[in-house]
Amino acid sequence: MEIILKEDIIGLGYKNDIVNVKNGYGRNYLIPAGKAVIATASAKKILAENLKQQVHKLERLKAEAEKKAEKLKDVAVEIAARVSSNDMLYGSVTAAMVADELEKKGVEVDRKIITMRDIKKIGTYDAVVHFHKEVEVKIPVTVIAENAAELAAEAAARKAEAAAKKNEEKQAEEAEATEEAAPEAEVEETPQAEEAPAAE
Structure with missing residues (x-):
């Protein structure tokens, strides 16, 4: 319809x-x-x-929208969020969060006029602010890990754990190889022990 x-x-x-x-x-x-x-x-x-x-009124509205858009010309937003070890966010970054970050930069934007897909991973994305049907601004949104130091420590601990496990496995293999070699030596010595009484 x-x-x-x-x-x-x-x-x-x-x-x-x-x-x-x-x-x-x-x-x-x-x-x-x-x-x-x-x-x-x-x-x-x-x-x-x-x-x-309303032609004049519409022109005035467009001019106002262009002024607002000008304020966002070189603005980029960086949002720190809690991240799991596989770079996935706990929750997601939304238009409301972008609006809050813009407000901190001194630009008030209604979150309802911001469109973006929900962000669930760290990286750089685009948020579009729709001021007017002919005036839209793309804002780069970079999502970083809030707990980067924590994640780095976690990764280092995992790496150390993996190295220790590998070392343990290597030692176990070496011990196993030594054990396998020892019985063979014993088997060779046994026939000689049996031959000695026969010679008497």
């Missing part, structure tokens, strides 16, 4: 956009929640008239 959005819905469209959605989504959620109206011919006419009248 065709609808007109009455507000921005990230992933679907922006206010006053005409979009197609599944009937159930439109009738059961968007329209009852006041987020959209059915795009009838008269609704489209009204929308066109409103947009004509």
Whole structure:
């Protein structure tokens, strides 16, 4: 079904956009929640008239969005999170965490206009801030291990443990080889001991 959005819905469209959605989504959620109206011919006419009248307002909104975007031009975010030994995070890094980090840098951004996939591993990712339908900013988000020293110590301990185990196995093999060689020597000596009385 065709609808007109009455507000921005990230992933679907922006206010006053005409979009197609599944009937159930439109009738059961968007329209009852006041987020959209059915795009009838008269609704489209009204929308066109409103947009004509709002041209200056829309330009002002776009200019404001561009100013906000300018503040984020060279901003990068680094988030420290607790990490397991295989570089997987305990939990995940979300848009709300990115919004908090931006606030610490003096830029207030509503977490609802930030889109990104949930991050579950350390590395560098992109978060997109949607200020306006024509103004979007990509922010690099680097996730680092909060407990790096702990993990390094854990890895070193594991390495030492593996080396000790290898050493133990090597010693056990050597001991086994020595034991196997010893009985053979005894077997060779036994016939000689038996031959001696026969010679008398």
